[in-house]
Amino acid sequence: MTRLILATRNAGKITELRAILADAGLDHDLVGADAYPDIPDVKETGVTFAENALLKAHALARATGLPAVADDSGLCVDVLNGAPGIFSARWAGTHGDDKANLNLLLAQLSDIPDAHRGAHFACAAALALPDGREQVVEGQLRGTLRHTPTGTNGFGYDPILQPDGETRTCAELTPEEKNAISHRGKAFRALVPVVRELLG
Ligand code: ITT
DSSP states (O other): OOEEEEOOOOHHHHHHHHHHHHHTTOOSEEEEGGGOTTSOOOOOOOSSHHHHHHHHHHHHHHHHSSOEEEEEEEEEEGGGTTOBGGGGGGTTSSTTOHHHHHHHHHHHTTTOOGGGOEEEEEEEEEEEOTTSOEEEEEEEEEEEEOSSOOOSSSSTTGGGEEETTOSSOGGGSOHHHHHHHSHHHHHHHHHHHHHHHHHO
16 A cells, blocks of 8 residues: 655644545555654745645655655635735744634734625645655635634634635534535545556
8 A cells, every 4th residue: 555644743634634535535544744753844935835735745755755745725814915825824923823823813803894804715735756746736715704713623713714605614514514615625635636646
């Protein structure tokens, strides 16, 4: 069975990726980057989701000699011209402090009425092989930002994004419901045929 590295240290993402890839019928041996603790974190120096996803996937593929998939994702707010965007994980300063990031964003948008609270989650999913071959695909989930966080599922900004056509936030959806419509679900389902083509 071909081993495939999931190049992320975000536990919420690893859970989602395992479910999305298994549901899509990918029967590769999926291993999280946490299985390789000695490999240093890659600096996300790209200026697009796609560039950063490729940086992460290539770094892990080079370091392990195994094919790697990575995503770079974030929340893009219309009235902030797409911010926090690629800075979503460190919007309040500390990388991965989901609560501080969400609270800062809510404070910044406190005067913005519902009609102007449009936003989307974006995800670029990348596959990199040790020989340097690469592919990247993207997915989005459009919605509206709530004024107060609701729900306990998921991670990051899930408690404030209400997908279009839904009455609940992403954090009130079951994992299966979120994966079926999410930016990450769309991007990784599009990546599966690419993985099959390049890895067999
Ligand atoms: P890795 O780089 O190790 O994959 P990370 O958390 O740093 O983990 P990103 O750089 O891609 O990942 O940042 C993604 C951030 O965007 C994440 O921390 C959340 O704040 C937000 N985000 C992305 N997808 C999300 C989702 O499905 N639900 C809620 N927030 C999400």
